[in-house]
Amino acid sequence: MSTFPPRCFTCGKIVGNNLEKFLEEKKKGTQQDMILDNLRYSRMCCRRMFISYNPRIEEKLLFYNIKPTSRAESTPPLVKGGK
Numbered sequence: 001m002s003t004f005p006p007r008c009f010t011c012g013k014i015v016g017n018n019l020e021k022f023l024e025e026k027k028k029g030t031q032q033d034m035i036l037d038n039l040r041y042s043r044m045c046c047r048r049m050f051i052s053y054n055p056r057i058e059e060k061l062l063f064y065n066i067k068p069t070s071r072a073e074s075t076p077p078l079v080k081g082g083k
């Protein structure tokens, strides 16, 4: 599952298929602007899709535990029953 959108929000150009290439090149240490030039994204609206993407969002935000920790366990549930 990925939160990266398949298309650019502004112009609608397909960006989702190049995310893996972008991240691989970025890992190798290539400059972001060089990668995006090679992938032929010239518009700033498309380039910001890659530059502003943070892969950590998927591991942190999507699996964020909304249940509070110790205090909630001591309070009774609002709805009783329900097996």
Ligand SMILES: [Zn+2]
Pocket (backbone or CB within 6 Å): 008, 009, 010, 011, 012, 013, 043, 044, 045, 046, 047
């Ligand atoms: Zn665009």
